[in-house]
Amino acid sequence: MTGPNTPLVQHFKSLVYALGAAPADRPFVTMWKSATEAEAVTFGVFRERARSHAQYFGSLGLKKGDTVILIMPQGIQLMSAFVGVMLLGAIPAILAYPNHKVEPAKYHFGLAGVSANLKATLTVVDKGFPEDLLSHIALHANSRLVCCENELPSQPWLESGDDVEATELAFIQHSAGTTGLQKGVALTHGAVLRQIKHLAAAIRLSSEDRIYSWLPLYHDMGLIACFMLPLACHLPVVMQSPMEWVMQPRSMLEIMSMERCTLAWVPNFALQFMARRTRPEDSYGIDLSSVRALINCSEPVRASSIDEFVSAFSNHGLHRNAVHSCYAMAETVFAVTQSDVAAPGPSRIWLDGNALRRQGVVRVVASSAPDSLCLVSSGRPLPNTRIRVVSNAGEDLGISRVGEIVVQCDSMLTGYYNRPDLTEKAVRDGWYRTGDLGFLFAEELYVIGRKNDLIIVAGENIHPEDVEEIISAHRAIYDGRVVAFGNYNPDLGTEEIVVVAEIRNHNDLVNVPAIERELRSAVKAELGVAVGPLYIKPPRWIVKSTAGKPARTTTREKLVAEHPNLLHKGDHFNV
Amino acid sequence: MSDPKAQMIEFILKGIIRSPRTPIDEKTPLVSSGLVDSLALVDILLKLEELTDTRIPIGKIQAKDLDTVETMFSSALRVGKPRK
Numbered sequence: 001m002t003g004p005n006t007p008l009v010q011h012f013k014s015l016v017y018a019l020g021a022a023p024a025d026r027p028f029v030t031m032w033k034s035a036t037e038a039e040a041v042t043f044g045v046f047r048e049r050a051r052s053h054a055q056y057f058g059s060l061g062l063k064k065g066d067t068v069i070l071i072m073p074q075g076i077q078l079m080s081a082f083v084g085v086m087l088l089g090a091i092p093a094i095l096a097y098p099n100h101k102v103e104p105a106k107y108h109f110g111l112a113g114v115s116a117n118l119k120a121t122l123t124v125v126d127k128g129f130p131e132d133l134l135s136h137i138a139l140h141a142n143s144r145l146v147c148c149e150n151e152l153p154s155q156p157w158l159e160s161g162d163d164v165e166a167t168e169l170a171f172i173q174h175s176a177g178t179t180g181l182q183k184g185v186a187l188t189h190g191a192v193l194r195q196i197k198h199l200a201a202a203i204r205l206s207s208e209d210r211i212y213s214w215l216p217l218y219h220d221m222g223l224i225a226c227f228m229l230p231l232a233c234h235l236p237v238v239m240q241s242p243m244e245w246v247m248q249p250r251s252m253l254e255i256m257s258m259e260r261c262t263l264a265w266v267p268n269f270a271l272q273f274m275a276r277r278t279r280p281e282d283s284y285g286i287d288l289s290s291v292r293a294l295i296n297c298s299e300p301v302r303a304s305s306i307d308e309f310v311s312a313f314s315n316h317g318l319h320r321n322a323v324h325s326c327y328a329m330a331e332t333v334f335a336v337t338q339s340d341v342a343a344p345g346p347s348r349i350w351l352d353g354n355a356l357r358r359q360g361v362v363r364v365v366a367s368s369a370p371d372s373l374c375l376v377s378s379g380r381p382l383p384n385t386r387i388r389v390v391s392n393a394g395e396d397l398g399i400s401r402v403g404e405i406v407v408q409c410d411s412m413l414t415g416y417y418n419r420p421d422l423t424e425k426a427v428r429d430g431w432y433r434t435g436d437l438g439f440l441f442a443e444e445l446y447v448i449g450r451k452n453d454l455i456i457v458a459g460e461n462i463h464p465e466d467v468e469e470i471i472s473a474h475r476a477i478y479d480g481r482v483v484a485f486g487n488y489n490p491d492l493g494t495e496e497i498v499v500v501a502e503i504r505n506h507n508d509l510v511n512v513p514a515i516e517r518e519l520r521s522a523v524k525a526e527l528g529v530a531v532g533p534l535y536i537k538p539p540r541w542i543v544k545s546t547a548g549k550p551a552r553t554t555t556r557e558k559l560v561a562e563h564p565n566l567l568h569k570g571d572h573f574n575v
Numbered sequence: 576m577s578d579p580k581a582q583m584i585e586f587i588l589k590g591i592i593r594s595p596r597t598p599i600d601e602k603t604p605l606v607s608s609g610l611v612d613s614l615a616l617v618d619i620l621l622k623l624e625e626l627t628d629t630r631i632p633i634g635k636i637q638a639k640d641l642d643t644v645e646t647m648f649s650s651a652l653r654v655g656k657p658r659k
Contacts, residue, residue, distance in 0.1 A: 034634025243638055247616045251633040277617050281658075282630075458614055492614060513596040517610065520592075524609025533593065 014164045014189040016086055018232040019047060027236040031075050032255050033244075041076055043234065046083075049076070052152035053084025057122065060146060064089030064163070066121035067172065067417075069114075071095050072148070073126060074217060074241045079227060081124060081148060082217075086171065089164050093118055093172035093184060094218040096528070098133060112138035117418050118172065118184055124148050166190030172417050173223055175330040184417035185330045195224065195333035195411035196232045198382040202338035203263070203293060203324075205229075210290075211237040212261035214245035214252060219459070221298055224334035225265045250278040253286045253313070260290040267459035268299040271309035271323070272493030278312070289317030293341045297326040298459045300447055301376040303348055305493050321345045327378035327447055331432050333411040336387065337445045339379035347377040347444055356448075360402035362439050377444040385409035388431070389439055399440045404451055406431040453552060455486030457529050458494045462486075464552070467531070470522050471501050476515045478502045481542045483555040487566065489532065496532030497523075498566065500559050502542045512536050533566060535559060579626040583644050586622050591615045601645040606638050616641055623647050629655025 012018040022028070024044030031039045041049070062068065068085045070092055072078040078094065085092035095114060115123060115138055123137060123145045137145055170192050172184040199205075211230055215222030230237040238259045245252055252274060256264065271294075278286075296306065306323045314320060321344040327337040339346035352363040353373040365372050381387050388396055389403040397403040408431050415423035426433055435454075438447040455462040467484035471477055481502035486495035501519070503509060516534055523531050543554040560566055577585075580601055588597060591611055605611040611619070619641055624630055629651050640650035 032634075035632065037634065243613060244634060246613045247620055247636065247638065247641075248631075248633050249617055254633060273614075273617075277621065279621070494614075513594075513598055516594060517597055517608070521609035524612060530609060530612030530615070 012193060012232065013166045014086075014168075015170055015192060015228065015232060016083075016164055016189075018193065019043070019050070019083065022047075022231075022234040026234055028230070029076050029079060030236065030238045030259070032238055032240045032259075035254075035258075039076055046076070046080060048154050048156065049080035049152070050083035050087060051155040053081045053148075054087035055155050056148070056152055057084055057090070057124075058088055060122060060144065062088055062090050062122055066090045067118050068092045069095055069118060069120045069123040071097055071123065071125045071129065073097050073128070074239065077126065077148070077150065078217060082171070082227075083231075086164075089168070090121075091169045091171055091186075093120070093174065094223065095174070096216065096218050098130060111136075114174070114184070115143070116140055119143070119418065122146055126150065164189065166193070169414065173220055173330050174218060183419060183422055186414045186417045187333055187411075188414055191411040191414070192224070192228055192333050193232060194384070195335065195382075196229050198384065198411070199225070199229065199335050199338070200233055202335070202379075202382050203295070203341050205233060205235070205263075207235070209235050209262045209292075210260060211235060212239075212252065212256045212259065212264040213237060214240045214242050215265060216242050219298075220328060220330040220334050221265050221267075221459075225295075225297075249274045250282050250286075253278065253283075253288065253316075256291060257285065257287045262290055262292045263295070264291070264293075265295045265297050265326070267494075268296050268302055268305050269458050269492060269494030271296065271305040272490075275308045275312035276491070276493075283313075283316060286313065286316040288313055288322070289319075291318060291322050293324050294322050295324045295326050295338075296346075297328050297335075299456050299494065300449060301325045301346065301378060302493075303374045303376050304490075306345070306376065325376060325378045327405075327436075327445055329407075329434060331413045331426070331434075332385075332407060332409050333413075335382055336385055336407050336409065337379040337381050339377060339444075346379060347442070348374055349377075349441060349446075350374050356402065362400035362402070362441055375446050375448065377441075378438075378447050380444055382409065384411075387440065387445055394428075397439075402437055402439045402448065405434045405436045405438045405445070405447065407434060408432070453485060455484070455495050455497055457486070457497060458492075460529060462497060462527060462529060466527060467497055467499060467523055468550075470526050471499055471519055474501075474515065474519055474522065476504055476508045476511065477519075478504045478539060481550060483542060483550045483552050483559075485552060485556050487532070497529065498533045498535075498556075498559070499523075499531050500535040500537060500542065500555060502537050502539055504539070506538060509536075509538065533563075535563070580644050580648060582626055583619075583622060583647070587611070587619065587644075590622075591618060599644075602643050604642050605644075606642045613638065619647065623651050624655070624658075627651040627655055628658050630658050631655050 022043035026043050028043045028046045029041050070081055082092045120143050166189050169186050170189040172186050175183045175185055213226035217223050324339045324341055325346040326335050328335045350365055350367040350372040352365050353371040355361045355363040386408045388406050390406055391403050435451045436447055437449050437451055453464050464484040468482040471482040472479050484499045487498045489496045520531050543551045635654040641647045
């Protein structure tokens with residue numbers, strides 16, 4: 001419970017001040033590498049490292065108001081560089097680090113749009129950044145690329161940030177989405193600190209809490225919940241690289257057990273992913289009794305995923321009410337709603353599936369009713385947050401009707417960085433249009449999907465148009481005759497990308513295996529995710545709309561009719 | 576029973592890529608080529624542990640160590656511990 005000893009009652013005008021107020025000897029970040037290897041820093045040491053980065057960036061001419069792109073592996077160096085930029089009153093933005101060998105030409109394309117939009121003065125990479133990609137980072141004329149030393153000379157912490165006001169920009173976090181369509185969300189110190197205050201209250205944050213995270217820092221869940229929150233509230237956080245977690249998902253459970261962590265945020269798929277990929281013999285020694293809230297966020301929350309996780313680990317000390325839910329987005333800094341962490345898990349309701357799908361009407365039925373659909377609440381709005389559900393025309397739908405979720409709160413974005421056109425489209429009369437579909441019921445929010453055809457793969461938003469464009473570019477594919485869509489795979493606990501593409505020439509049908517391989521490589525290289533089922537069809541197979549474009553819904557129906565095994569059975573709700 | 580590497584190739588084709596027509600052999604790049612994405616690595620790793628009768632300690636293996644069937648078996652030999 002929040003009490004007089006928690007630092008949360010303090011008010012700071014900037015994140016820099018919040019960090020400066022932390023006790024020097026209090027543990028801050030532990031970067032876990034293996035059972036025998038970890039790097040740990042206290043708040044005091046972290047501040048010295050941040051100051052070293054500030055001095056280094058200052059020596060390169062960085063000044064207040066400049067923007068800086070950071071492309072470094074997950075870890076303390078990246079985190080202290082991020083704060084080092086803020087110490088100068090400059091504005092950092094973290095971009096994803098290339099995980100695997102990426103085709104250089106594709107990397108150039110991927111980064112060009114974002115770096116051009118940010119007009120960054122500096123782009124900072126680490127010494128280990130792949131050499132063949134260095135020359136492919138696209139920078140604008142007044143920007144500089146620097147390789148940051150792993151070890152910078154330690155600098156004493158001096159009070160700084162005197163001239164940083166709450167209304168000034170703290171950093172830019174990118175909205176989830178593929179690189180070409182990522183939008184830089186500009187956030188002030190004040191907005192971030194207000195979000196942290198509300199979130200801390202909603203999850204009843206205590207000075208006894210210890211956070212675990214494998215979440216990437218270029219994503220709001222990792223950056224806000226697992227870096228800014230512990231930074232401003234002076235709490236320890238144990239981190240792991242996302243790639244190490246995804247290769248060995250049981251590692252999260254082992255680290256939480258060993259480090260006695262109390263809080264973590266995960267996308268929905270992670271629950272099932274861990275439950276199904278932790279063998280009984282690997283569960284020995286797992287003790288989750290310290291976990292008071294595991295918060296399911298960033299994908300629609302599924303009852304089956306929660307139940308599977310709880311059932312798999314309740315014998316390992318996991319409290320039956322430990323899994324909670326949250327609805328969050330980069331544009332509001334992070335959380336919009338949060339389930340009551342003192343309640344026995346998020347609320348659930350059973351609805352008439354037909355009424356929901358066909359009429360967008362919420363009709364509660366018994367759980368045993370035919371075609372009943374179980375939906376999990378994302379909780380109540382945070383303090384100073386208002387939610388409305390509106391029709392396509394923007395009319396209020398009130399409660400119990402499905403529509404677009406629009407949000408207003410005191411931690412809203414200042415705007416999309418250098419994109420007033422996008423800001424104007426997304427924010428109308430002070431309300432942010434989320435593009436998510438959901439409904440309000442008993443004062444709680446239920447999120448059921450996206451208004452457009454966005455595909456959510458393990459928490460990453462993938463626009464089908466991006467996939468279609470890449471596939472269309474292949475010489476053997478009829479230009480524009482490609483359809484991509486998301487399909488929930490219960491084994492993965494998330495959506496996978498399904499692609500159907502029309503071949504240009506009948507003669508190429510004999511080369512399908514090689515073409516398929518090239519198409520998979522192209523999508524992976526550009527978007528960083530793999531294609532699931534891929535179907536290459538003869539000419540004139542794809543259904544076109546009256547405008548002559550591929551009709552996504554009708555083509556999907558035709559594909560499912562030909563390949564009925566494509567659709568998995570589950571409790572998912574496809575809008 | 577065929578040799579473990581052949582079993583791994585069969586598993587990847589049928590269980591991961593789900594396209595038996597895709598030509599892969601022991602030296603085919605899987606991760607760096609985009610044939611296999613990060614979400615599938617855990618399934619490959621669990622299969623590798625099963626086929627080599629080892630347990631690979633957390634934090635001791637990276638994606639590049641699983642890039643080909645050949646490298647994954649040599650990695651298991653290097654860092655795997657005999658299963659109890």
